[in-house]
Amino acid sequence: MMVDGCGRFASVPQSYLDASLSIDGMLSHWKYFGVTKMDRRKFLLASAATLVVGRAHGQMNHGAMDQSMPDMKGMMGGNKGKPISLPEGAPLREPAKLINTSSEPGKFVAKIIAAPAKVQLAKGLETPILAYNGQTPGPLIELTEGDHVEISFANRIPKQDSTIHWHGLVIPSNQDGGPREPVKSGSERVYAFDIAANSAGSFWYHPHPHGKAAEQVYRGLAGALIVKSKLDPIPPEFGDTVLFMSDLRLAADGTLPPSTMIDIMNGRVGDHILVNGQKNPLLTLPSGTSRRFRLYNATSARFLRMTFGNLPVTIVGTDGGLLEAPVNGGRDIMLAPAERLEIIVTFPTTGIVKLTTLAYDHGWMGPGWPRDEGITLLSVNVTADKAYPATPLPTKLRNIAELGAPALTRRFSLSETMGMDANGMTMGFLINGKSFDMQRVDEVSQVGQVELWEINNPTDMDHPFHIHGTQFQVTETERAGVITKMPFRALKDTVNIKRGETVRLLTRQDLPGVRMYHCHILEHEDLGMMGQIDVKA
Numbered sequence: 001m002m003v004d005g006c007g008r009f010a011s012v013p014q015s016y017l018d019a020s021l022s023i024d025g026m027l028s029h030w031k032y033f034g035v036t037k038m039d040r041r042k043f044l045l046a047s048a049a050t051l052v053v054g055r056a057h058g059q060m061n062h063g064a065m066d067q068s069m070p071d072m073k074g075m076m077g078g079n080k081g082k083p084i085s086l087p088e089g090a091p092l093r094e095p096a097k098l099i100n101t102s103s104e105p106g107k108f109v110a111k112i113i114a115a116p117a118k119v120q121l122a123k124g125l126e127t128p129i130l131a132y133n134g135q136t137p138g139p140l141i142e143l144t145e146g147d148h149v150e151i152s153f154a155n156r157i158p159k160q161d162s163t164i165h166w167h168g169l170v171i172p173s174n175q176d177g178g179p180r181e182p183v184k185s186g187s188e189r190v191y192a193f194d195i196a197a198n199s200a201g202s203f204w205y206h207p208h209p210h211g212k213a214a215e216q217v218y219r220g221l222a223g224a225l226i227v228k229s230k231l232d233p234i235p236p237e238f239g240d241t242v243l244f245m246s247d248l249r250l251a252a253d254g255t256l257p258p259s260t261m262i263d264i265m266n267g268r269v270g271d272h273i274l275v276n277g278q279k280n281p282l283l284t285l286p287s288g289t290s291r292r293f294r295l296y297n298a299t300s301a302r303f304l305r306m307t308f309g310n311l312p313v314t315i316v317g318t319d320g321g322l323l324e325a326p327v328n329g330g331r332d333i334m335l336a337p338a339e340r341l342e343i344i345v346t347f348p349t350t351g352i353v354k355l356t357t358l359a360y361d362h363g364w365m366g367p368g369w370p371r372d373e374g375i376t377l378l379s380v381n382v383t384a385d386k387a388y389p390a391t392p393l394p395t396k397l398r399n400i401a402e403l404g405a406p407a408l409t410r411r412f413s414l415s416e417t418m419g420m421d422a423n424g425m426t427m428g429f430l431i432n433g434k435s436f437d438m439q440r441v442d443e444v445s446q447v448g449q450v451e452l453w454e455i456n457n458p459t460d461m462d463h464p465f466h467i468h469g470t471q472f473q474v475t476e477t478e479r480a481g482v483i484t485k486m487p488f489r490a491l492k493d494t495v496n497i498k499r500g501e502t503v504r505l506l507t508r509q510d511l512p513g514v515r516m517y518h519c520h521i522l523e524h525e526d527l528g529m530m531g532q533i534d535v536k537a
Contacts, residue, residue, distance in 0.1 A: 002100055002250065002527040004036075010261045017426055023262070028190055031340060036292070039132050039534060051503060052466055059450065060168065063214060068313075069165055071389070077135070083249075083250070083271035083272070084125070084250045084252065084254070084271075085121065085122070085213065085309055085373070086122055086248075086272055086279040087122075087279065088279045088280040088315055089280060089281070089282050090278055090281055090282065091281065091282055091283075092241075092278065092281035092282060092378070093208075093243065093276050093277070093278060093281065094140075094241075094242070094276075094281045095137060095139065095140035095276055096135065096139050096140065097140045097141075097142055098110045098112070098133070098138075098139040098140065098141045098142075100147050102150075103213050104147060106144075106146060106147055107147065107148050107149075107150075108143055108148070108149045108150070108151075109149075109150045110141075110148050110150075110151050110152070111133075111151070111152040111153075111154065112132050112133060112138070112139075112151055112152070112154070112164065112176050113132070113133055113134075113153075113154045113156055113158065114130060114131075114132055114153070114154070114155055114156060114157055114162050114164075114207070114216075114221055115130070115131065115134075115154075115156035115476075116128060116129070116130060116131075116156075116157070116158070117129055117130070117131035117134050117135075117136075117220075119131075119136065121248065121250065121252055121254070122250060123216045125250075125253065125254030126254055127250065127254045127255060127256065128255060128256070129220035129256065130219040130221050131215055131220050131221070132221060132223055132464065135277075136220035136221070136222075136277060137220075137222055137224065137244050137246065137276065137277055137298070138205070138221065138222060138223025138248075139223060140223065140224050140225070140226065140242065141205065141223065141224070141225040141226070141227070142225075142226050142228065143195050143226070143227050143228065143309075144195070144227070144228045144229075144230065145181070145195055145196070145197050145198065145199055145200055145227060145228070145229055145230055146195060146197060146230070147194070147195045148192075148193075148195075149191070149193055149194070149195060150191070150192045150193075151164070151190070151191045152188060152189075152190045152191075153183060153188060153189055153190070153191060154187075154188045155184065155185055155186065155187055155188070155322070156185075156186070156471055157185055157216070158185060158325035159185055160184035160185055160209065160212055160216070161184055161185065161209040161212065162177065162182070162183055162185075162207045162209050162212070162216060162221075163177040163179065163181065163182055163183055163207055163208045164177045164191060164205050164206075164207065164208075165177035165205065165206055165207065165341065165468075166191070166193075166203065166205050166225065167180060167203055167204050167205060167206060167464055167466075167493070168201065168203040168204070168224075168319055168320065168467060168471070168493040168494075169193070169195075169199075169203055169225075169227075170196060170199065170470060170471065170511065171193035171194075171469075171511070172193060172511055172513065173468075173469060173511065173512070173513025173514055173535075175191050175192060175193045175407065176468055176469060176513075176515070177191065177205075177208055178208050178345065178453075178468060178514075178515075178516050179208055179209055179210035179213075179438065179516070180207050180438065180514060182210075192325075195227055198398075199227055199320075199321065200227045200228055200229035200232070200321050200322070201226075201227055201317065201319065201320050201340075201491075202224070202225075202294045202296065202317065202319070202320030202321075202340040202341075202342060202381055203224075203225040203226070203227065203319075203340075204221075204222060204223065204224050204225055204244075204296055204298060204338075204340070205222070205223050205225050206221060206222040206298070206353075207221050208516075210438065210530075211437070211526050212523035212526070213525060213526055214259070214267075214268065214300055214523045214525070214526050215259070217298075217300055217522055218220050218249075218256065218259075218268050218270070218300050218512030218522075219256055222244075222246060222298045223428065224244045224296055224298075224354070226241050226242070226294065227321075232418075233322070233394050233396075233397050233398065234292055234316065234322075234344075234393070234394075234397075235390055235391035235392075235393070237290075237388065237390035237391055238290050238291060238292040238344060238390060238393070239291050240292050240294070241291060241292065241293050241294070242276065242293075242294050242296070242297065243275050243276065243293055243294065243377075243378065244272070244275065244276050244277075244296045244297050244298055244355075245273060245275055245295070245296055245297055245298060245299065245304060245335075245377065245476075246270075246273075246274050246277070246298045247269060247270030247271075247272060247273045247274065247299045247300075247302050248270040248271065248272045248273075248274055249268070249270040249271045249272075250271065250272075256495065259367075260525070262365075262366050262367070262368050263523060264427070264523050264527070265365045265366060265427070266301060266364055266365055266366070266461065266521075266523075267300050267301020267302075267337070267521035267523045267524060268300045268522075268523060269299070269300075269301055269302050269370040270299070270300055270302070272373045273299075273302070273304075273357075274375055275378050280376045280377065280378065280379060281320075281378060281379070282351075282378075282380075282381055283378060283379070283380045283381070284378045284380075284381045284383060284417050285347055285380060285382055285383070285387070286383050286384075286385035286386055286387040287348065287349060287350050287383065287384060287385065287386060287387065288345060288346075288347070288380050288386055288387040288389075289346070289347050289381075289382070290315070290337060290344055290345070290346040290347075290387075290389040290393070291344070291345055291346075292342065292343075292344055292346070293342070293343050293344075293345065294317075294340065294341075294342050295333070295335060295340060295341045295343065296335075296340050297336065297337055297338060297339050297340070298338075299337055299524040300337065300521065300523065301337055301521045301522070301523065302337065302370075302372070302528065303334070303335075303336055303337070303360050303362045303372070303462065303496075304334070304335045304336075304357060305332060305333070305334045305335075305357060305358040305359070305360040305372075306332060306333050306334075306335070306355055306356065306357055306358065306377065306518050307331055307332040307358055308345055308353055308354075308355055308380075309346070309353060309354065309356070310331070311331075311345055311346070311353060312328065312330065312331060312345075312346075313325050313330045313331065313333055313343050313344075313345055313359075314327065314328045314329075314330075314343060314344040314345070314393070314472070315327040315330065315333070315341060315342070315343055315443075316342045316343065316344055316393075316397060316492060317340075317341065317448055317472065318339075318341060318342070318490040318492055319339060319340050319490075319491065319492045319493045320471035320490070320491025320492060320493060321398075321471075321491060322342065322397040322398050323397055323398075323400075323488060323490055324397060324398060324399060324400050324488070324489060324490070324500070325395060325396055325397060326344070326393055326394075326395070326397065327487075330506070332358055334360070334496075336342055336362075336462065336464040336494065336495075336496035336520075337464050337494075337520045337521060337522075338464055338494040338520040339464065339468055339492075339494050339495075339496070344375065344393060347380060347382045349382065350382050350383060350384050351382055352379055352380065352381055352382070353379070353380040353382060354376045354377075354378070354379050354380070355376070355377045355378040355379075355380070356374060356375060356376050357372055357373060357374065357375040357377065358373060359372060359373040360372060362461055362462040362498075362499075363459075363460045363461030363462055363499045364461065364529035365460065365461065365494050373473075394441070398472075400489045400490070400491060402473075402489075403450045403473055403506040403508055404417060404531060406448050406450045406451050406506060407450055407451065408449075408450035408451055408452070409449055409451070409452045409453075409454060410443060410452070410453050410454070411432075411453075411454045411455075411456070412431055412432055412453065412454070412455045412456065412517075413431070413432055413433070413455075413456045413457075413458065414429070414430070414431060414455070414456065414457045414458070414459055414463050414465075414497065414519070414529065415429070415432070415433065415458070415459060416428075416429055416459055417429070417430055417431045417435070420480045425473065427525045427527065428528040429463075429519060429524040429527050429528050429529035430528060430529060431517075431518075431529055431530070431531045432469055432531070433464060434528075434531070435527075435528030435533065436518075436528045436529070436530040436532075438532075440532065440533050441532050441533070441534045442531040442533065442534040443531065443532070443534070444533070444534050444536065445509060445533055445534070445535045445536070446532040446535065446536050447509060447511065447512050447535055447536065447537050448508060448509075448510060448512060449508065449509075450506060450507075451506070451508070452475075452504060452505070452506055453467075453472075453504070453505050453506075453507055454502055454503075454504050455495075455497050455502065455503050455505075456497075456502045457498065457499055457500065457501055457502070458499075458500065458502075459499055460499055461499055462496050462498050462499055463496075463497050463519040463521060463524065464492040464494050464495065464496045464497070464519065464520040464521065465494065465495055465496075465497050465503070465517070465518075465519060465520070466493060466505060466516075466517065466518060466519075466520045467493060467515070467516075467517045468493075468515040468516045468517065469509055469511060469513070469515040469535075470493065470507055470508060470509050470510070470515075471491035472488065472491070472492055472493070472495075472505045472506060472507035472508075473486075473489060473491065473492070473503060473505060473506045473507075474490070474492055474495055474503060474504070474505045475504050475506055476488050476503075476504050477498075477501055477502065477503050477504070478502040478504070479498065479500055479501040479502070480500065494520055509533075509535040512535050512536060512537040513534075513535055514532050514533070514535070515532070515533050515535060516530055516531070516532060517530070517531050517532075517533060518530030518531070
């Protein structure tokens with residue numbers, strides 16, 4: 001079918017090649033050739049093979065699809081040969097904190113430099129990466145509600161724009177670090193903003209230059225950001241442990257190989273999942289410990305369904321901070337790319353407890369479905385020492401105000417596109433049939449206006465959806481005609497839209513300016529699955 005697809009596609013009449021067609025439209029055109037039963041995934045794979053052949057002959061489109069791909073074998077499949085092994089079992093590192101150079105109470109002043117660096121991840125091999133202040137993940141930024149923040153950012157990445165996007169923070173649009181305000185290579189800027197009251201939560205920061213966000217993140221640029229509450233209801237005896245999860249692919253020489261065609265279609269998934277930059281680190285706790293964990297999915301495209309085995313998990317927070325009350329008793333937890341959770345886990349008996357991954361079918365186009373089940377992320381050594389009795393977890397954590405009745409409804413539909421132009425095959429990911437255009441405003445809103453957003457995903461894979469500048473409330477999902485109400489109220493800035501699903505959420509922007517909304521599979525964002533909403537004062 002792949003060869004047939006390439007051969008037939010090469011003889012498409014010119015009228016079919018002049019425009020970039022939707023996948024559904026292109027499938028209908030395949031009837032011209034008598035091909036009526038090719039499903040969407042086979043079509044994409046066959047078309048990807050055409051793309052490979054076109055690039056090999058120097059005919060590849062050099063626009064959005066120019067991803068510096070590897071050789072012909074690597075272009076379709078990913079890393080060659082057996083993945084390099086990484087050392088495991090070292091003590092879990094606490095992320096180094098970004099140093100506050102201000103002595104003034106309530107003021108946080110610091111500097112972050114994005115630049116090339118080298119690290120030793122595998123024995124005897126140096127890996128060239130991008131790093132914030134020489135480290136990956138970047139330094140932990142710890143702020144407090146009410147702080148005034150001034151962070152100077154220096155872009156030392158050769159020949160590439162960059163930004164720092166403060167993912168999840170509600171701050172002015174010109175400080176948000178989106179693609180509209182790139183920082184040129186060799187340049188600096190200061191991000192200055194205030195941390196609002198009642199905004200404590202687990203946030204993160206990463207680059208957002210259009211077309212290069214995926215590459216800069218998989219090369220190492222991302223870090224955790226915590227906003228602390230002045231009155232945290234979680235007892236201090238529960239601790240506060242960051243688990244910042246990223247993934248990594250290494251070539252045989254220790255370098256980070258370029259993305260493949262499969263990466264571009266599905267999002268880049270690494271061979272190793274790291275926690276705080278380590279493979280399967282070890283955390284040692286006395287028996288009886290109840291521990292607070294902040295979980296971050298900072299991967300480009302890996303969906304993480306996880307379990308501590310038979311130990312129940314209590315969810316106390318999501319992207320935008322604590323829930324109104326703890327949610328008890330779950331045995332597995334799910335994080336799509338860019339999502340975060342705060343959980344409490346109690347370790348009652350001695351022995352090794354593992355945080356491992358479970359299978360999750362989020363859809364996959366083409367060959368090389370990555371292993372996603374039975375991967376150990378973290379080992380916990382529970383010793384015979386007894387933990388001091390902890391203060392009971394409160395039954396009430398905080399109030400989350402209802403957003404109220406929406407003034408209007410906006411509808412968004414996600415889709416994929418593949419077509420041809422004079423240079424060869426093109427591919428993109430769309431919202432409402434449109435690819436991102438920096439010069440185009442897609443939606444116009446008003447400060448303080450409550451809106452109902454309906455996001456429909458008729459494609460063959462999940463798409464995590466992120467809105468800048470706000471924390472929204474998911475109200476319900478609909479799939480195959482079945483509506484499911486959310487069991488509790490929570491604040492979110494990223495929500496997974498499963499394939500075949502519609503998600504409805506209430507949102508409100510409280511600050512003026514242009515904001516982005518997009519898929520947080522970073523390759524899809526770079527290839528156009530992003531829009532802009534202009535919030536008027």
